[in-house]
Amino acid sequence: xxxxxxxxxxxxxxxxxxxxxxxxxxxxxxxxxxxxxxxxxxxxxxxxxxxxxxxxxxxxxxxxxxxxxxxxxxxxxxxxxxxxxxxxxxxxxxxxxxxxxxxxxxxxxxxxxxxxxxxxxxxxxxxxxxxxxxxxxxxxxxxxxxxxxxxxxxxxxxxxxxxxxxxxxxxxxxxxxxxxxxxxxxxxxxxxxxxxxxxxxxxxxxxxxxxxxxxxxxxxxxxxxxxxxxxxxxxxxxxxxxxxxxxxxxxxxxxxxxxxxxxxxxxxxxxxxxxxxxxxxxxxxxxxxxxxxxxxxxxxxxxxxxxxxxxxxxxxxxxxxxxxxxxxxxxxxxxxxxxxxxxxxxxxxxxxxxxxxxxxxxxxxxxxxxxxxxxxxxxxxxxxxxxxxxxxxxxxxxxxxxxxxxxxxxxxxxxxxxxxxxxxxxxxxxxxxxxxxxxxxxxxxxxxxxxxxxxxxxxxxxxxxxxxxxxxxxxxxxxxxxxxxxxxxxxxxxxxxxxxxxxxxxxxxxxxxxxxxxxxxxxxxxxxxxxxxxxxxxxxxxxxxxxxxxxxxxxxxxxxxxxxxxxxxxxxxxxxxxxxxxxxxxxxxxxxxxxxxxxxxxxxxxxxxxxxxxxxxxxxxxxxxxxxxxxxxxxxxxxxxxxxxxxxxxxxxxxxxxxxxxxxxxxxxxxxxxxxxxxxxxxxxxxxxxxxxxxxxxxxxxxxxxxxxxxxxxxxxxxxxxxxxxxxxxxxxxxxxxxxxxxxxxxxxxxxxxxxxxxxxxxxxxxxxxxxxxxxx
Numbered sequence: 217x218x219x220x221x222x223x224x225x226x227x228x229x230x231x232x233x234x235x236x237x238x239x240x241x242x243x244x245x246x247x248x249x250x251x252x253x254x255x256x257x258x259x260x261x262x263x264x265x266x267x268x269x270x271x272x273x274x275x276x277x278x279x280x281x282x283x284x285x286x287x288x289x290x291x292x293x294x295x296x297x298x299x300x301x302x303x304x305x306x307x308x309x310x311x312x313x314x315x316x317x318x319x320x321x322x323x324x325x326x327x328x329x330x331x332x333x334x335x336x337x338x339x340x341x342x343x344x345x346x347x348x349x350x351x352x353x354x355x356x357x358x359x360x361x362x363x364x365x366x367x368x369x370x371x372x373x374x375x376x377x378x379x380x381x382x383x384x385x386x387x388x389x390x391x392x393x394x395x396x397x398x399x400x401x402x403x404x405x406x407x408x409x410x411x412x413x414x415x416x417x418x419x420x421x422x423x424x425x426x427x428x429x430x431x432x433x434x435x436x437x438x439x440x441x442x443x444x445x446x447x448x449x450x451x452x453x454x455x456x457x458x459x460x461x462x463x464x465x466x467x468x469x470x471x472x473x474x475x476x477x478x479x480x481x482x483x484x485x486x487x488x489x490x491x492x493x494x495x496x497x498x499x500x501x502x503x504x505x506x507x508x509x510x511x512x513x514x515x516x517x518x519x520x521x522x523x524x525x526x527x528x529x530x531x532x533x534x535x536x537x538x539x540x541x542x543x544x545x546x547x548x549x550x551x552x553x554x555x556x557x558x559x560x561x562x563x564x565x566x567x568x569x570x571x572x573x574x575x576x577x578x579x580x581x582x583x584x585x586x587x588x589x590x591x592x593x594x595x596x597x598x599x600x601x602x603x604x605x606x607x608x609x610x611x612x613x614x615x616x617x618x619x620x621x622x623x624x625x626x627x628x629x630x631x632x633x634x635x636x637x638x639x640x641x642x643x644x645x646x647x648x649x650x651x652x653x654x655x656x657x658x659x660x661x662x663x664x665x666x667x668x669x670x671x672x673x674x675x676x677x678x679x680x681x682x683x684x685x686x687x688x689x690x691x692x693x694x695x696x697x698x699x700x701x702x703x704x705x706x707x708x709x710x711x712x713x714x715x716x717x718x719x720x721x722x723x724x725x726x727x728x729x730x731x732x733x734x735x736x737x738x739x740x741x742x743x744x745x746x747x748x749x750x751x752x753x754x755x756x757x758x759x760x761x762x763x764x765x766x767x768x769x770x771x772x773x774x775x776x777x778x779x780x781x782x783x784x785x786x787x788x789x790x791x792x793x794x795x796x797x798x799x800x801x802x803x804x805x806x807x808x809x810x811x812x813x814x815x816x817x818x819x820x821x822x823x824x825x826x827x828x829x830x831x832x833x834x835x836x837x838x839x840x841x842x843x844x845x846x847x848x849x850x851x852x853x854x855x856x857x858x859x860x861x862x863x864x865x866x867x868x869x870x871x872x873x874x875x876x877x878x879x880x881x882x883x884x885x886x887x888x889x890x891x892x893x894x895x896x897x898x899x900x901x902x903x904x905x906x907x908x909x910x911x912x913x914x915x916x917x918x919x920x921x922x923x924x925x926x927x928x929x930x931x932x933x934x935x936x937x938x939x940x941x942x943x944x945x946x947x948x949x950x951x952x953x954x955x956x957x958x959x960x961x962x963x964x965x966x967x968x969x970x971x972x973x974x975x976x977x978x979x980x981x982x983x984x985x986x987x988x989x990x991x992x993x
Contacts, residue, residue, distance in 0.1 A: 225272075231554030231581075233279050234561075240280030241287045241565050252292065255285040287565040290397075294566075297399040299339070299351050300377065307966075309376025313340040314353065314402055316371075317414035320363045321354070322426045323524050330357040334371070334402065335415065341375075354378075354398040358405065366419030368412035373405040382734045382968030382984035385646070385771025386764045395566040422523060429455060429522035435677035436670060439686040440693055449696045450689075452478040453663065454670045455521050463762060465700055467799075471707035473634070473641075473652025474659040476575075477699070485530040486580070487660070488517055491668050507542045511535055520674075526572045529560060533576065549584035553577060574640045582636025583629055590628035598624045623657070630656035642716065646771050651712035658702045666695045715773045727879040728851070730972040732910065732934060733768065734964050734984070739788040740887065740912050740936070741765055746846040746878065749778040752796065753874070753885060754789040761792035766799070776800055778845070781853070782807040783887035784871040785822045793821060802830055806843060808872040809836040810858045816867070837872070839902070850879050856902045857893055868914045869893060875906065878974045882906040884928055890917025894924035904928040907979060907992060908972060911935045913947075920950025931992050932981055936964045960990055 225232050244250060262278035294300070303309065316336035324331040332355040340346045355371065357363070378401050381388035393401065436454055437447040445462050452466075456478065469475045476484065492513045496506040518531035536556040540547040557577060560567050567573045598621040600609050609617075634652045642648060649655075669692040676685035706712060728746040733756065735741060741756035741764075750772075756765050777800045782790045784807075797803065805825065812822045825834055835843070837855040845851045857873035868888040876883045884906035886893075891914070897904060898921060909930035911919060919935075933954055937946040946963070954961040960981075962970060968984030982989040 228548065228550045228554060230551045230558065233276065234554040234557040236276040236279040237283035237558060237561055238568055240282070240284035241561065241568050243280070244284040244287045244291070245569075250284070250288060252285060252288045255281060255288055259285050283561060283565060286562060290565050293352070294394045294397060294399050297351060299349060300399045303375065303377050303400055306376075309374045311342045311372070312375040312402070313370060313372045314338070314375070315340075315368070315410070316353070317368055317412075318355070318364065318366060319415050319419050320366075320422050320426070322422065322429075322522060324354070329359055330361060330363055331355065332357060332363060333398075334369075339375070351399045352397050354393055354396075354401045356401065356403050361404075363423075364407065364409070366416045367414040368410040369407050370410055371402060371404050371407045374403045375400055376403070377401065380968065380985075383764050383768050385767040385769075387767065395569055397564075397566070425519050425523040428520040431677075432520055432674065435685065436673055436689065436692070438677075438682075438689055440689055443693065446693055446696045446700070449700060450666070450670070450692055453666055453696070453699075456484065456524065456527060465703075468700065468703040468707045469659075471649065471713045472655040472659070472703045473649030473713065474655050474703055474706075476579075477659060477663045485514055485517065485527075485534050487664050488667055488671075489514055489534055491664065491671065504542065507538055511538060511542075514538075526576075529567070529573065530576060532556060532560065533580070550581060553581055553584070571640065571644045575637050578636040578640055579633045580636075582632045586632040586635065587625075587628045590631055591624060594624040594628065626657045626660070627653070630654075630660065646773055647713060647715045649713040651706050651709055655703065655706040658706075659699060662695060662699045662702065666692060666699065669695060714775055715770050725976040727881075727974045727976060728845075729974070730878075730883065732964060732970045732972075733764065734969040735760060735764070737788065738888075738913055738915075738936060738938075740783075741789075741792075742885075742910070743768070743772070743774075744845070744876070745772075746851050749846045750774045750776070751778055751781065751845060753781045754783050754887065755780065755792040755796050757788045757791035758795065759791075761795045765792060765796070774800075777803040779804040779806060779843075781805075781872070781874065782811070782822065783885075784808065784867050785812050785816055785820050786867050786871075786888065787821060789887065790821050794824065802833060805834045806837055807834065808855065808858055808870060809838050810870045811836070813867060813870060845876065845878075850877055852877050856900075856904070857889065857897060866915065866917075868917070873897065875903070879976060881908070881974050881979050883908045883910060883972070884930065886911040888912045888914050890914030890919055891921050892917060894919065894921040898923040898927055907931050908981070909933045911950075913937060918947060918949065920947040920953055922949065922953055925950075925953045930959060932960045932962065932990060934962045934964065934970055934981075938965050 259278065259281040262274065262281050266274045266278050314334060314336050315338040316334045319333040319335070321331045321333045334353040334355045336349060336351050336353050338346055339349050339351075353375075378390040378393050380390045432455060433451050436450050440447040440450070445465060448462055449465055466475070466478070469478065489510055492510055493506065496509055499506075501509060514531045514534050518527040521527045533553070533556045536559070537547065537549060537552040540552060560573070598617065600606060600613065600617050606614075631653050633656065638648065669688060673685055673688045673692060676682075676688055728744060730745075731743045733741045733743070735756050739756050739760060740754045741760070742753040744751040744753060750769075755761070777796070780793060780796065780803055782793060782805060784790075793805070797805070807822060812820060812826075816823060822834075837843075839855055839857060839859040841855045842852055845853055853874050853876045855872060856875055858870050868890060869892055871887040871889045871893065872885075873887070873889055873893065874885040876885065882905060884904065886909065889911070904924070904927045906928050907930065909925075909928055909932070911933065913919065913936055933950065935947070935950065951961060953959075962981070962983055964970060967986060970984070971980075971982045973980040973982070973989075977993065979992040980989045981992070
C-alpha cells in the first residue's frame with residue numbers, strides 16, 4: 217500500500233471501517249444469498265480472532281462480515297420475506313384482513329391519498345386461515361380518508377406488491393418501498409379500531425413534526441400568495457422538498473447542478489449550523505454551551521421540517537461531527553463521517569443504496585479531504601505581500617485580499633463538492649453539469665442568505681411580529697428571485713449540462729433500437745433510436761412526462777430529438793408533446809392529415825400546437841407519405857392510414873398507422889386503431905407485411921381482424937390489455953389468431969416495457985420481465 221494511503225488509513229480508522237462495512241453489504245447484495253446463521257458464526261469467530269490477534273485485516277474482515285449479516289437480516293425482512301414470496305405467485309394480489317399498529321407516513325402521502333405504515337401482527341387470507349406474521353406493510357387509505365390515529369386496527373383490503381418499474385431511469389416505487397422496509401402494500405377498504413395503544417408515542421412525534429412543517433410552510437410565505445412560483449422556491453429551500461417548486465424552476469436548478477439547495481442534506485444542515493454558530497458566538501455562551509445549543513438547533517430544524525428520513529440523517533451526521541469538540545477533542549471530519557456512516561448503516565443497511573445517503577457522504581467527504589489541497593496553490597494569490605506588514609496595507613488592498621480569499625475558498629469547496637458528487641450523479645442520472653463549480657459560487661452564498669432570512673421569519677412568526685415578518689418574507693422573496701435568475705442563467709450556458717448515452721453492448725451491426733414504454737391506463741410512448749437519431753412515437757400523457765418519460769430519456773443520454781410522431785389527438789398518447797418539444801428545442805412534429813378532428817375542441821393538444829409560434833414544424837401526412845428516420849434508404853417510415861375516405865367517427869379511428877423500415881426489418885405501428893381501421897387496411901392496396909405488429913387498444917372497438925392479420929403476417933405481436941378494466945379487455949380474436957399460427961403475443965401489462973433490437977441478421981425482442989430475449993432471424 218502506498219505510504220500516503222497508510223497514513224490516511226491510520227488517521228481515519230473509522231472511515232476505513234465504514235468502507236469495509238459497505239463492502240460487506242455490497243457483497244451480500246450482489247452475491248449468492250448467504251445463511252444468516254452461517255454469517256453470524258463467521259462474524260463471531262472473526263471478532264474473537266481480532267481480539268486475540270489485533271491485525272487490521274482481521275478487524276476489517278470482521279466488520280464486513282457483521283454488516284453483511286445485518287444486511288442479510290434486512291433482506292429477510294423485505295425482499296425475502298415469506299409474504300412477499302407468496303405474493304410474487306399472485307400478481308393480481310389477494311384479499312386479506314390485517315391486524316396491526318398504525319403509524320403515519322407523511323413522506324409518502326400525497327394530496328389525493330394518505331399513506332400509512334402498519335406493523336402487522338397477524339394476517340387472515342382469503343382461505344380463512346389466520347397466520348401470525350411480523351411484517352411491515354405500506355397502507356393506502358381510501359381516497360379522501362385521513363390518518364385515523366395511532367392504535368391497533370383490523371384492516372381489510374387488497375394485499376399486493378407495488379407494480380415494478382420497467383422503465384430505465386424512472387423512479388421505482390416498488391424497490392423504494394422494499395428499501396424503506398415495506399414487504400407489501402395493502403389498499404385499505406374497511407378498518408376497525410381494536411383495544412390497545414399501539415405506537416402512540418412515535419405517531420404523536422411524527423404528527424407534531426408534520427404540524428410544525430405545515431406551520432413553517434404557512435409562515436414563510438405569508439404575504440407572498442401573489443407569487444406562487446417564488447413561494448414554492450422558499451418552501452423548497454427551507455423544508456427540503458423540491459416538489460414545492462414549479463417544474464421549470466426545478467429544471468433550472470437541476471440543470472445548473474444546484475438542486476441540492478432544495479434538499480435537507482448534510483451540506484444543507486451544515487450551512488444552517490454555520491449560520492447558527494456565527495450567531496451563537498455573538499452571545500458569548502462559551503464553546504461547550506454554544507455546541508450544545510448548536511446540537512439543539514440542528515435537530516430542531518430536522519424536526520420542524522417534518523422529520524423526514526433525509527433530514528434526520530443529515531442532523532445525525534452533523535451531530536456526530538460535533539461530538540469531538542464537545543468532548544474537548546480535536547475534530548477529524550473524515551473520521552467523524554466514518555462513525556456516522558457506521559451507525560446509520562447499523563440501523564438500516566438499505567441506506568447505502570439511497571442516492572441521498574451517497575451524495576451527502578460523498579460531498580462532505582470530498583470537501584473535508586480535497587478542499588485544502590485545492591486551496592493550497594491559490595493561497596499565495598489570496599495573501600498580502602509577505603514583506604508588507606498587514607497594518608500598513610491600505611483598506612482597498614485588505615478588502616481585495618479578503619475578496620480573493622473568499623472567492624478561492626468558495627471555488628475550492630465548490631470544486632471538491634462537485635468532484636465528490638459527479639460519480640454518483642453520473643451513476644444515478646447519467647448526466648454531468650460542469651457549470652456546477654461556478655454556479656455554486658453564486659447559489660450557495662445566496663442559499664446561506666436565504667436560510668438566514670428564513671430563520672428570522674420563523675422567529676418573527678413565533679413572536680407574532682406580523683409586520684416584521686411580512687418585511688422579512690419580502691426580503692426572502694428578493695433572495696429567491698436572485699436564486700431563480702442565477703440558476704436559469706447558469707443552466708442556459710452552452711455545455712452547462714449534458715446527458716451520457718449508456719455504452720452499447722452486444723453486436724456492432726445494430727441498426728436501431730425501439731423501446732415500448734410500460735404506461736398505465738392505455739397510454740403509450742415509444743422511443744426509436746436509429747444510428748445517432750432519436751425519435752419519439754407518441755409521448756404519453758402530460759402527467760407521465762416528469763415521472764417517467766423525462767427520466768427515461770435522461771438515462772438514455774438523449775440530448776436532442778430528430779422528430780416526434782403523433783398518432784392521434786388523444787391526451788393519453790400525445791399529452792406531453794408541448795413539454796417535450798420545449799425541452800428539446802422544438803423538433804419536427806408529424807401527424808396525420810385528418811388531425812385535428814372535426815369535433816375536437818379548441819383546447820385539444822393539436823389545436824394548441826397549431827396556434828403556437830413555429831407551427832410550420834407540424835407536418836401532416838397523407839397515406840403514402842414518407843419521411844426518413846436516418847440517413848440511408850432502408851431507414852424510413854411510411855404513413856398508411858388514415859386517408860380522406862377513412863371511416864369511423866372516434867378519435868381512435870383516426871389513429872395513424874405507420875410502417876417503419878429498419879434495415880431488413882419492418883414494424884407496423886397501429887397505435888389505438890381498431891377493427892374498422894384493420895378492415896380498411898385489409899381491403900387496401902397498401903403493403904402491410906411486417907415482422908413486428910405494435911398495437912394498443914381501441915377505446916370501444918375490437919381488434920385482431922383475421923383478414924388484416926393474414927395480410928400483415930407478423931412474426932411477433934405486441935399489444936396492451938388489462939383484464940381488470942372493461943375497456944382494456946384482451947382481444948379474443950387476436951389471441952386466437954396468434955395461437956393458431958404460433959405467433960408470440962406479448963402483453964405490455966404483463967411483460968413490462970419491451971426492447972426491440974434490430975440487427976442486420978436478427979431481431980431481438982426483450983420483455984423487461986423475461987429472462988431471455990425472443991430472437992427472430
